[in-house]
Amino acid sequence: MTLGERIRNARGRLSARKLAIAAGISPSFLSDIELGKTEPSVDTLKKIASVLNVSSSFLLEETDELIAILFKSVETAQKRKE
Numbered sequence: 001m002t003l004g005e006r007i008r009n010a011r012g013r014l015s016a017r018k019l020a021i022a023a024g025i026s027p028s029f030l031s032d033i034e035l036g037k038t039e040p041s042v043d044t045l046k047k048i049a050s051v052l053n054v055s056s057s058f059l060l061e062e063t064d065e066l067i068a069i070l071f072k073s074v075e076t077a078q079k080r081k082e
Helices: 003-011 016-023 027-034 042-052 063-081
Strands: none
Touching: 003 016, 003 027, 003 042, 016 027, 016 042, 042 063
């Protein structure tokens, strides 16, 4: 199961729009995450997990996904410092 599928399943009857607003992201960005078109930052993932009342690790069940998201976050932070 992908990250997007786990988010979609965890939100149940909560609309994507309501989840996005509560997490402080745009509905279109959440849609892209759920469709696997983009990966959220660690901070965004934590916000989504908090709204859904689940842990970030629950959403990132597969280790490879966690590593990819963490790597992307570190890479983005390094670019901001440059």
